[in-house]
Amino acid sequence: DIQLTQSPYFLSAFVGDRVTITCRASQGISSHLAWYQQKPGKAPKLLIYAASTLQSGVPSRFSGSGSGTEFTLTISSLQPEDFATYYCQQLDSYPLTFGGGTKVEIK
């Protein structure tokens, strides 16, 4: 199984801050990585797929980069509605796996 390790586990930031979350894969997954945002009591929402392609309707302050084993999700200017937990998922091989999540909270 491909393990995905997200860092940090928890992040405290101010509105307007630039935030970066990292996802490392235990083996190469090309660009077959997606990022999701999840708010309490809600289903995950797809933000980015193919490592860097913004899903339709997602604000442009979200961006993704990386390939192989190291990936990043960046929020260029954190907004109040961005406080949530973020997950990466690899879709390169079965079993499909998720990272452990990064909780972004207001400082």
Place this chain on the structure above:
Amino acid sequence: QITLKESGPTLVKPTQTLTLTCTFSGFSLSTSGVGVGWIRQPPGKALEWLALIYWDDDKRYSPSLKSRLTITKDTSKNQVVLTMNNMDPVDTATYYCSHRTGYYGSGSYSGLFDYWGQGTLVTVSS
């Protein structure tokens, strides 16, 4: 638009079999490249992928749960059913179903889960 909704029992006893139904609209599970997956999330924990069924009836399971899971589809009813036997309290979680589609990028074909149901909380307790 695409919608999915999970249904099933909210409480099951240990050793019982859980049957969850995902009823969807806005797409057909007979369209090439389309699939429906199941993902669960124990309270306060991370997401865990369980199973995926494709338009051509190809089925994929999490190896750690494969012996307990069965996924089937009824294309005419727009439903996907997941059964999990021998339920245990550690299986307490919110269970989600999700629409899977495919795309070509960076010279290869892959998938993504772009629409999700609201989830259903299943508690395993005697």
